[in-house]
Amino acid sequence: MKKRFAVAAFALLASCGASAGVVEKACLNSDRAQSNRQLCGCIQQVADMTLDGREQRQAAKFFAEPHQAQEIRQSDRPNHEVFWKKYRHFGATAESYCS
Template structure:
């Protein structure tokens, strides 16, 4: 019985780890979030509620290349402006929910 419970727990851990979102994965790999897995998980949860998959992939790039965020913020393209509004709302929500 004990072996069955340990096997189930290991499977649950692997399933949870394998399904980390793109933002959570990028956050965990970043230097700034070292040792803050709970924070990265929380940020991903907020992203799941506020950003679609495409937005999440773009936002995840900001962890590796912060200058990309600056380029999009300053862009005059309509799509970038709309994305930046959603991204700011996501950032505010993550700050409130995850702090």
């Protein structure tokens, strides 16, 4: 009976969209020593609250190419400035929420 309940609970969670988001996947695939499912999942939750889908895809690229973050931060393009402000808010929120 317990086994059947556990299988049913797992199936319910899987059907509720318990799949990893783009930021979580990038975090898990990064070579950072602290990367683990719990931390990366938390960071994804914050990304879902603070960044739209396009912004999440851009932020996810920073895990593989950190220099790209520097390029966007120093860019004179107005859309990069808007993104960078949101990204800084995301980072500060993730740091306080996930630590």
